Amino acid sequence: MKTNILYRFLLHAIVFIIGFNYSLKSLEVQSASKDKLRDHVKFLAGDQLKGRSPGTPEMKLAEEYIENQFRAAGLKMFKDSFKQGLDIVIGKELGDSNIVIVETTIIRPGIPKERSPRVAQPWTVGQDFMPLAYSQNTRVKSEVTFVGFGISAPDLKYDDYEGIDVKGKIVVLLNETPDGEKPDSEFNNYRSLRYKLSNAKSKGAIGVIMVRIQGDSMNVFERLNFENIGSEAGIVAIQAWRQTLSKLFTKEHPLQLLENTIMKNKKPMSMHLPNTEVTLQTDLKDLKAPTYNIVGFVKGTDSKLAEQYVVIGAHYDHLGYGGPTSQYRGKRQMIHNGADDNASGVAGLIELAHYFAANPTSRSLIFVAFTGEETGLVGSRYFTQNSFIGMENIVGMVNLDMIGRLRADELTVFGTATSPSFASVIDSLEPLNKFKLIRASDAYGPSDHASFYSNDKPVMMFFTGLHEDYHKPSDTWNKLNYEGSALVVDFIRQFTQAIADYPAHLEFTAVTTVSNNHQPRRESGYADVWFGIIPDFEESPLGCKIGGASPGSPADKAGLLKNDIITEIEGTSIKNLHDFMYKIREFKAGDVLKVKILRGEEKTEMMYDVTLTAKNK
Secondary structure, eight states, X not given: OHHHHHHHHHHHHHHHHHHHTTTTSSXXXXXXXXXXXXXXXXHHTSGGGTTOOTTSHHXXXXXXXXXXXXXXXXXXXXXXXXXXXXXXXEEEEEOSOOEEEEEEEOOOTTSOGXXXXXXXXXXXXXXXXXXXXTOOSOEEEEEEEEOTTOOEEGGGTEETTTXXXXXXXXXXXXXXXXXXXXXXXXXXXXXXXHHHHHHHHHXXXXXXXXXXXXXXXXXXXXXXXXXXXXXXXXSEEEEEOHXXXXXXXXXXSOHHHHHHHHHHHTOOOOEEEEEEEEEEEOOEEEEEEEEEEEEEEEOOSSTTGGGSEEEEEEEOOOOTTOOTTOOOOOSSOOOOOOIIIIIIHHHHHHHHHHHHXXXXXSSEEEEEEESOSTTTSHHHHHHHXXXXXXGGGEEEEEEEXXXXXXXXXXXXXXXXXXXXXXXHHHHHHGGGSOOEEEEEOOOOSSSTHHHHHTTTOOXXXXXXXXXXXXXXXXXXXXXXXXXXXXXHHHHHHHHHHHHHHOSSOOOOOOOOOOOGGGOSSOOTTOOSEEOOEEEOOOOBTTBEEEEEEOTTXXXXXXXXXXXXXXXXXXXXXXXXXXXXXXXXXXXXXXXXXXXXXXXXXXXEEEEEEEEOXXXXX
């Protein structure tokens, strides 16, 4: 007890010293720092970098810029390079066996259907159809059912699958919603094509043919590139040329009439398409390219603590021209500059590197600009598996993600409960700064700190909040609050200095509560219930792999463990995190779900009952 009191006294002494020197060592926050931050963001978020997609020539410009800044700051290199290379999937390419064959039965008076002649019409890939980038590589054949927009929305009393059985069938569905491309549609939670594929699969469909609504002037086919990849959907899925697909419909019920009627009445018009069978087969291969984490370090000054490392990180990739997580609903592709997400964080990372290279701390500091965050924390996950100095020597991680839009002096700090020391540091620093701190214990949101938290490391993420330009082309450099960003960076400097000089061991604590009101990234359509898994974000061909269960959560109480793979919920196949999210939102607090998982190297199949609770409970 006395030791803990002594360490707490020392901690407050360290913070007092930081505050005493605040005006002298504040990264020149009131003047030069904001200008430097602006310069970094203007370059990284400029049109010339075309949205910083990994594997592109423009991403290399970002790599070189950050590497040069690390070198100028005086950071040291691991293995004689600032670059940690890895391969990343930047798209898909067509294999040799992408096939669609439409077989039509010609009905003639007096001839039984089973004896009627059949006409087989092959479609041409690239002309009549293209696979969707996350299609499962498989071959299916069945009758075809039109399911409108493929939406099941009980909250809106709308279900395209009501009263129609699609088990074992291939379904045809429209993109967008019954409100067309209306950006503020009440159906927005059900607009995502990933949702529609997951929903079709949950209804028993074995294949999906997507067609664009009339008037949709975007590219006819979604490209097989970085913007459209993601975890495999677990179902064969293609996109069809509208004029070609229209031939599957009857004269009495043409595609255009069905679409118009649904949109006019906001009522489903689903039906089986008679006398037609379709064979679908997709054959896609990963298209990979090299990309890099940019890594440098400052050696600590204490002979013992210098062998312990604190990682300061920010991801420097963004969405290129958009993709499945883009919130842009415009007609043409546009550069998503990613000024706040996350040029702002990288700018802060660079300035912190300059400061700490000249003012080293007791512990060593590693600075990492991560690649591949937007495609599933690829860069940070790779770093934790190949960290140069071993994860056992990393004692904490500080993450800068979207720190450029300070409003009303509100700064959100995630991960406050991941170490007993963190809350004390934050409490001690708050009086020295002007922020209204929003404390969130969450530590497993979809940003790079999650890769460290899943390895039992204390983490802290700094975040100035979502805004209307998030994941849109309008997230541009001129909209950032650079004075506010400079203050945030200086606060992070103070926090980092305090934990890097902290004399006691930085203990890890698993998060026992979830602050759902402050999720840093929220995809539309999240559930209103709590299940409690820690997402792993690493793809598994067998199902949805988890990084663990939040202590005290429904998943934890049920017995789910780190590295379990969820394969079924209530009899519905779960192939990825999308399937998991969309399935969970079908239920309410108090529902008991039958969850099938695979565990261990032997992939032992096990069943658990998970009782959902309301969020924030």
